[in-house]
Amino acid sequence: MSNARDRSQAGFSLIELLISTGILLIITSVVTSGLLQMTRSQRTISNRTDMHSGVRSATELLQQEVGQAGRITVPAPITLSAAVIEDDTTAILSSVAGLFVNELLSIEGADPAIFNNQPETVQITAIDTSTRQITVKHVSSRGVVTDRFQSKHSAGVAVTAAGGFGTGVVPPAPPTGTFTNGSTGSVLKLYGDINGDGNMVYVEYVCDTTNGALYRNMVAWNAASKPALTPANILLSNILANPAQTVGGPNLPCFQYQMDLFGNYVLDVAITLTVQTQQIDPVTRQFQRETKALLNVSPRNTIGAWQSAGVNQNRVQPMPDTIKNNLLP
Incomplete structure (x- = not known):
């Protein structure tokens, strides 16, 4: 009886201990691998979320300000x-x-x-x-x-x-258009009561794929000059060149303009931005990229001026000289 009782209290044999330890290691490895995979997936999702959030905020602001461009106002009645x-x-x-x-x-x-x-x-x-x-x-x-x-x-x-400014979205410069010092494929120029606060301003969006940044530069409409771009003007970082329009063709510009028949009014602005994530993806070991396109951003005040030009020419405001001479160049 004593020997049987001693054997029942002797614990695991060496073989049993090795087997149980091996099983525990396998379970631990599976759990750890799952946790690491979840961590990598979360980093991927976080990377893409940050990228989406940044480009979405930038394009929403662009859409709103293009719509406001051309609105004329005075600070007080x-x-x-x-x-x-x-x-x-x-x-x-x-x-x-x-x-x-x-x-x-x-x-x-x-x-x-x-x-x-x-x-x-x-x-x-x-x-x-x-x-x-x-x-x-x-x-x-x-x-x-x-x-x-x-x-x-x-x-x-x-x-x-x-009325409103017919050139609130400044028409493009050559070779796209004929407006001296106008907007280009990489520089969008706007003016008017952009912020809706009764104060007119001049705004430039500069899509700089060389330095990988989208800049927003704003100054009062009657300023003597516009300030130089600084890191404080960066609206969106990690900007890349857009993909080509056709195979082997030129890259899509950041800004494209649909003009009226005579090339005097911008009736539509197409915005295309390509961005990459701030961090390398932990799974693919590459930066994730995305191209965001807004193909139909309508400058409602400029369109209103264009519609008035045929029947109410005294509702189409001319561009202020301070903008034409000081801020556009």
């Missing part, structure tokens, strides 16, 4: 400070902030029911900031210009910026 009558050539306003020479203004009439008291559109030819006085000429809906007011306007009536 403006009214007539003194009445004007027919044949006057000047008017005093409550403010001239945000106005520019050649801008088209709509001025409410003294009495819209009376022929010579109706609203009219005038174009600024000079601005005296010290007295808040503007010199104007009348512009009809057909673009006929008369060098004086054609209607009476009471003091206190509203003065608003009419």
Whole structure:
């Protein structure tokens, strides 16, 4: 009886211990391998998620700002400070902030029911900031210009910026278009009330595949010059050259433009961006890449100006000289 009891308490034999240890090692290896595989998969997913998030945020901002381009506004409401009558050539306003020479203004009439008291559109030819006085000429809906007011306007009536900028998305430069210092396949130029806050700005998007970055550079519309690009302007990093349009053909540009028949208005912007992940994929040991394309981004304010050009020419705002001379080059 004693020997049987001793044998039952003797534990595992050496062979049993080796077998059980081997089984435990196999189970541990399977579990560890699974955990490592899950970790690698998670890193792959995280890599792609970060890449998708970055390019999606950039394209959403581009889409929103292309839509806003061409919107004209003034920082605060403006009214007539003194009445004007027919044949006057000047008017005093409550403010001239945000106005520019050649801008088209709509001025409410003294009495819209009376022929010579109706609203009219005038174009600024000079601005005296010290007295808040503007010199104007009348512009009809057909673009006929008369060098004086054609209607009476009471003091206190509203003065608003009419229409929108036909070149809010700056038309492309040669060889794509004919606009001097215009947009290109790698530089998209916009201006107007882009942020929707009542302040007009000039914005450039620069797709630099050499340095692997998409830059956004914004400056006030009446600035004397635009700042140089810095790392602070990077909207999206890890930009690559787009794939070729056809086999053996040129690479797709970042920005493409659909013009009207005469090449004066941008009616559609196609945006194509190719990006790669920040980190090498742990499974394939390569960077993951993706091409994001927005093929139909419509600049609604520019389209509105284009539609007005045929019937209401006094609703198509000219480009401010500060943008044309200081910021486009």
